[in-house]
Amino acid sequence: MGFEFCPTLENLYRTREAVGRSGKPFHLTSGLSTVNNLLTIRQIMVEIRPERTMEIGMACGGSTLTFAATHRDLHNQPSRQHVAVDGFQCSGFDDVGRLKLEEAGLSEYVEVCEQLSALALPQMVREGLKFQLVYVDGSHRFEDVFCDFYFVRDLMPVGGYVLFDDSSDREVAKVVRFIRRNLSDCFEPIPISRYRGQTAARRLKYAVAEALCKTQLTIFQKVKNGDRPGKRKLQSF
16 A cells, blocks of 8 residues: 555555544545555655645544654654644544544644634734645635635745645636646646656556546646736636
């Protein structure tokens, strides 16, 4: 599976089961990031060695464990350098994500922000926080994903990466198209085959999927600061 770097993560994906703080069982037939997504996050982190990272949507902690374990493996001292934004970690997920971090001994790498992202991200902008890698995997409603990106673009330095999970989902795809059509000067798409195309056949497969906007994950790198010029006509999305 490729999760040898974190036995807790390996067990979570092998069993697809977890137990919350009150004893509530979770049978995870869905709702976890794909294995490929998590391995891509890890590869990007190893490549760019980010000081701070963030995810929107913690749920049962699969991506959180990946971020935290990779910060550890990059020999970063634990300083809550990964922020997991999830307004439903306790009320919806019975704190299971936090429990997995405790089990893995990785809690000190993560700050859990139990607020809706629409409330938490503007405060981070006011505080001047910056994250070199952001994983957007919270609500998949268009307005929520768009709001997440609106603030994330100000939370990223030039050179930072933003990753959209479930980017072939109809409403998430609208946000991805908006970025491609209106903000291409500032956000450059990164081919997913760069991290998954180990063979010519796989590179071709992902190139076709990207052309059709059918990839599970879409990656953008921020190449400069700026916004859509006021006189430029907004392209449909």
